[in-house]
Amino acid sequence: xxxxxxxxxxxxxxxxxxxxxxxxxxxxxxxxxxxxxxxxxxxxxxxxxxxxxxxxxxxxxxxxxxxxxxxxxxxxxxxxxxxxxxxxxxxxxxxxxxxxxxxxxxxxxxxxxxxxxxxxxxxxxxxxxxxxxxxxxxxxxxxxxxxxxxxxxxxxxxxxxxxxxxxxxxxxxxxxxxxxxxxxxxxxxxxxxxxxxxxxxxxxxxxxxxxxxxxxxxxxxxxxxxxxxxxxxxxxxxxxxxxxxxxxxxxxxxxxxxxxxxxxxxxxxxxxxxxxxxxxxxxxxxxxxxxxxxxxxxxxxxxxxxxxxxxxxxxxxxxxxxxxxxxxxxxxxxxxxxxx
Amino acid sequence: xxxxxxxxxxxxxxxxxxxxxxxxxxxxxxxxxxxxxxxxxxxxxxxxxxxxxxxxxxxxxxxxxxxxxxxxxxxxxxxxxxxxxxxxxxxxxxxxxxxxxxxxxxxxxxxxxxxxxxxxxxxxxxxxxxxxxxxxxxxxxxxxxxxxxxxxxxxxxxxxxxxxxxxxxxxxxxxxxxxxxxxxxxxxxxxxxxxxxxxxxxxxxxxxxxxxxxxxxxxxxxxxxxxxxxxxxxxxxxxxxxxxxxxxxxxxxxxxxxxxxx
Numbered sequence: 001x002x003x004x005x006x007x008x009x010x011x012x013x014x015x016x017x018x019x020x021x022x023x024x025x026x027x028x029x030x031x032x033x034x035x036x037x038x039x040x041x042x043x044x045x046x047x048x049x050x051x052x053x054x055x056x057x058x059x060x061x062x063x064x065x066x067x068x069x070x071x072x073x074x075x076x077x078x079x080x081x082x083x084x085x086x087x088x089x090x091x092x093x094x095x096x097x098x099x100x101x102x103x104x105x106x107x108x109x110x111x112x113x114x115x116x117x118x119x120x121x122x123x124x125x126x127x128x129x130x131x132x133x134x135x136x137x138x139x140x141x142x143x144x145x146x147x148x149x150x151x152x153x154x155x156x157x158x159x160x161x162x163x164x165x166x167x168x169x170x171x172x173x174x175x176x177x178x179x180x181x182x183x184x185x186x187x188x189x190x191x192x193x194x195x196x197x198x199x200x201x202x203x204x205x206x207x208x209x210x211x212x213x214x215x216x217x218x219x220x221x222x223x224x225x226x227x228x229x230x231x232x233x234x235x236x237x238x239x240x241x242x243x244x245x246x247x248x249x250x251x252x253x254x255x256x257x258x259x260x261x262x263x264x265x266x267x268x269x270x271x272x273x274x275x276x277x278x279x280x281x282x283x284x285x286x287x288x289x290x291x292x293x294x295x296x297x298x299x300x301x302x303x304x305x306x307x308x309x310x311x312x313x314x315x316x317x318x319x320x321x322x323x324x325x326x327x328x329x330x331x332x333x334x335x336x337x338x339x340x
Numbered sequence: 341x342x343x344x345x346x347x348x349x350x351x352x353x354x355x356x357x358x359x360x361x362x363x364x365x366x367x368x369x370x371x372x373x374x375x376x377x378x379x380x381x382x383x384x385x386x387x388x389x390x391x392x393x394x395x396x397x398x399x400x401x402x403x404x405x406x407x408x409x410x411x412x413x414x415x416x417x418x419x420x421x422x423x424x425x426x427x428x429x430x431x432x433x434x435x436x437x438x439x440x441x442x443x444x445x446x447x448x449x450x451x452x453x454x455x456x457x458x459x460x461x462x463x464x465x466x467x468x469x470x471x472x473x474x475x476x477x478x479x480x481x482x483x484x485x486x487x488x489x490x491x492x493x494x495x496x497x498x499x500x501x502x503x504x505x506x507x508x509x510x511x512x513x514x515x516x517x518x519x520x521x522x523x524x525x526x527x528x529x530x531x532x533x534x535x536x537x538x539x540x541x542x543x544x545x546x547x548x549x550x551x552x553x554x555x556x557x558x559x560x561x562x563x564x565x566x567x568x569x570x571x572x573x574x575x576x577x578x579x580x581x582x583x584x585x586x587x588x589x590x591x592x593x594x595x596x597x598x599x600x601x602x
Contacts, residue, residue, distance in 0.1 A: 078445050080600065092349025099600060103447040104352040114439030118372040130364035131446040133356040139364075182350055 023183060023215040024054040024077065029086035031072055046072035047083070048239035057209060059216040063226045063324065064236035070219045071111070073236070074187055077217070078108045091182060106183040107132070109176040111191075113168055117161040121152055121171040124160060125178050132179035139178070146174045150200050165192035173201055180212060187219045202229055223325045235328055242331045247324060254322040254330050258298045262289045262305060263316040274304050287315070292326065355447040365456025373464055384421040385468035388414040391534060392476050401481045406536045411476030412561035413534035415490065416497055418468040420529035420553050423501040425522040427461050431509030432518025435598050444599035454506055454591045462498030469494055486563035489573065496580035497556030501529070503587025504552065510594035533557045552587065555579040
């Protein structure tokens with residue numbers, strides 16, 4: 001009897017310890033859509049049994065090409081969609097049962113800005129702060145702070161619809177920051193932004209993490225961004241998570257291999273034995289051939305293609321260490337859709 | 341176990357209260373007028389004045405039932421154009437483009453969003469309605485001592501029509517259908533509101549009685565007589581008020597449904 005009690009008590013203690021460190025737990029989430037009408041309708045599984053755990057205070061990323069199911073997952077986390085099955089818990093709250101609680105736990109930056117388009121940047125941020133529950137005075141202060149932090153001053157009086165894509169995105173990001181929240185969910189926040197604006201976004205994210213211990217869930221299809229800003233990343237493909245680790249940990253999976261890119265002037269000189277041998281292994285995209293190999297062979301290949309007739313046919317070449325894109329390909333992800 | 345989880349759960353941030361967030365939505369929506377709505381208000385006003393000019397060709401001046409209906413109907417048409425047609429389009433677009441997500445991921449009561457937006461749209465119509473009423477009174481030589489009644493007619497008829505407009509926009513399966521329904525509603529308000537009821541067949545008159553704007557038109561039309569029957573005016577406005585409550589409740593329900601389409 002006492003043994004049974006001990007066994008039962010242990011997982012409970014483990015859960016208690018885990019809930020303090022875990023921000024968000026997703027278990028076996030399935031979400032399907034119907035596409036088309038009537039007899040032609042087909043069912044698409046946007047999320048096919050997704051499980052993941054986001055720790056408090058980390059910047060967690062969902063990386064994958066367009067249509068992989070990232071946004072669908074995020075819409076379920078934010079209470080906008082109800083999963084067909086599975087559970088979602090955010091900071092100790094069951095979001096599947098109480099989707100309305102999501103709005104009181106997290107700030108969400110979606111991909112669309114139509115609700116704010118005709119407002120000035122200043123009013124868009126202030127109104128969002130008010131609707132996030134701040135008093136008039138607190139909303140004014142929060143707006144001034146955000147405008148200052150993101151250097152939105154020069155465009156604060158202009159309507160969002162009249163701004164460039166990147167500026168509009170930055171203004172919407174500002175609206176997401178107005179009013180404190182322990183979790184920020186950002187769906188491709190830096191789309192269309194110039195490097196200065198991108199830097200402003202990542203500094204603001206980092207500040208919230210360090211000062212308030214905020215957790216950030218970031219959706220991206222940009223590989224460089226994923227490698228530089230994320231603590232951990234889940235690679236999503238066709239509705240499933242195919243890997244989840246730190247960017248370094250993921251890259252260690254393809255450790256020891258390098259990538260050789262060859263760009264031919266026009267047709268590849270396949271009459272040369274070396275090039276003909278490579279043809280079978282390279283992934284070809286137009287004039288560009290990409291070969292994955294170990295550093296020693298790569299060195300030999302470079303030496304060979306940079307002399308004689310092969311070099312004459314070569315337009316450009318590069319040798320690089322593996323990126324998350326290579327990990328993605330190694331794991332069997334589709335080639336298209338990731339941004340380098 | 342559930343108590344344990346509750347103890348460790350992050351305390352929820354407060355909700356936005358109904359009235360402050362209604363005010364914030366109202367203020368934001370009103371500011372949109374500067375950007376996008378002014379040209380449309382000109383359209384709404386010119387359209388109604390155009391109808392007055394056209395009807396002046398067939399309806400004589402002075403205190404006839406037809407003249408009263410034409411002037412009152414044209415003035416309330418401005419409200420119908422903005423509150424029903426533009427409102428249906430606005431919410432249809434917001435829903436189709438994912439703009440509703442912005443509101444749905446903020447802890448704001450649905451009623452604040454719907455009422456704040458409806459209030460702003462009704463406010464847009466005030467100048468156009470007053471101008472149309474003034475031009476109509478001048479053209480048909482009607483007394484304008486009681487034009488102030490519009491200050492009651494606009495919010496009540498506006499709210500009733502805006503609720504219907506919002507529900508059409510939010511429930512229509514596609515954005516184009518929302519636009520189409522808004523347009524149809526406005527055409528109904530035009531035909532059934534401007535033309536004198538006594539000239540209509542029985543069936544059409546029933547249809548007219550179903551349209552919320554009719555009661556606004558009638559309340560306004562009654563005030564043109566030498567001695568208005570204030571009891572009937574109040575009764576008409578009361579119908580408007582009841583329909584407003586119902587249609588805004590419908591719109592709030594539609595918003596909830598559209599925002600969390602699960």
